[in-house]
Amino acid sequence: MKRITTIFLVFAFIFSSSIIMAEEHDTNHAQDHHSKQENKKSFDPGSFIMDHVADSYDWHIASIGEKHISVPLPVILYSNHSGFHCFMSSKFHHGHSSYLNFKIAQDGDYKGKIVETVNGEYIRPIDISMTKNVMAMLVSMILLVWIFVSVGNRYKKNKNKAPKGLQAFVEPIILFVKDEIAIPAIGKKQYKRFMPYLLTVFFFIWINNMMGLIPIIPGGANVTGNISITLVLAMFTFLITTFSSNKNYWVHIFNTPGVPWWLKFPIPLMPLVEFTGILTKPFVLMVRLFANITAGHMIVLAFISLIFIFGQLSPALGYGTSVVSVLFVVFMDMLELLVALIQAYVFTLLSALYFGMATEEHH
Secondary structure, three states: OHHHHHHHHHHHHHHHOOOOEEEEOOOOHHHHHHHHHHHHOOOOHHHHHHHHHOOOOEEEEEEEOOEEEEEEOEEEEEEOOOEEEEEEHHHHOOOOOOEOOEEEOOOOOOOOOEEEEEOOEEEOOEEOOOOHHHHHHHHHHHHHHHHHHHHHHHHHHOOOOOOOOHHHHHHHHHHHHHHHHHHHHHOOOOHHHHHHHHHHHHHHHHHHHHHHOOOOOOOOOOOOOOHHHHHHHHHHHHHHHHHHOOHHHHHHHHOOOOOOHHHOOOOOHHHHHHHHHHHHHHHHHHHHHHHHHHHHHHHHHHHHHHHHHHHHHOHHHHHHHHHHHHHHHHHHHHHHHHHHHHHHHHHHHHHHHHHHHHHOOOO
8 A cells, every 4th residue: 555655646746746738839820820831841850859869848748730748847947137937838838939038949059948038149048947857867766765765664574584576576686786796896895885876876777768668658758868867977986986996096097007117207108098097987987878878769769750751752651661660669679678777787887897996905
């Protein structure tokens, strides 16, 4: 009963601030003309893919003709000209209208972002809005807390008993992270203090990767395919590595043992290479996760785009292509299930290796 209540509260959190709503565009002559012009345009696979991969200010569900079914999200802005503003993204009518001199830019450097019109110029305000990726990340965090708290309580209540339910599912994963990642990479003396972070980052990446494969709310957001998210995760690994490092770690960087002296003095070639490696490690973590997850989504969307591309040439050809495209999409989704777990494993493993190098004792 407690689990059912918790699940209900998680989803109630999403829908408490906004409701699913269907909206129609304004029926004035200018927007009717715009809609006709849009209908005449051919299908643009590039825009289709980027619109689905990129972040947005509402959680789009479906479009039926001129009706757009979506979950509007809170827009929170601060402008130097007009002050603080907070309203729902439905005021923009899916990007086709402006509100209080604010609008979602449709082109230019700020495409897809909220801009303010001041004296005929677009100015970017301070934007701390609750976007789709932010909401999806909050859902995953609530799910993560629920998993660990419920499993922790089960351990307290059923000491020295065989695990069951969610505990039986999570325990082998925790033991895998401990025995196959943390201990081999860091060592038995140091691994315990890094386990909370390693478990958190593993489950956070894995859960968000899996949620990104679900096409319906609360899934469908490209959280781990957002380079800002992967940057923050990589920065956490970098900071933990730097502040946990010992003297031996820095000696190996600036005075690498076993390297000829002429590679260290008077031109510090090796120290420069080693120091550069400190910065490239988090960069590699950031790009690897971002690129792999985004590429997977793009490939699936590219196969779906083929249906509409060939459908423009001939309806029969579009129907025939749809069969092949759907089969490839199903195959790619099955592959993405594996990639979701592998990417969480790789990020956690590399983080553990960096921690191990930073805390390695001198032999």
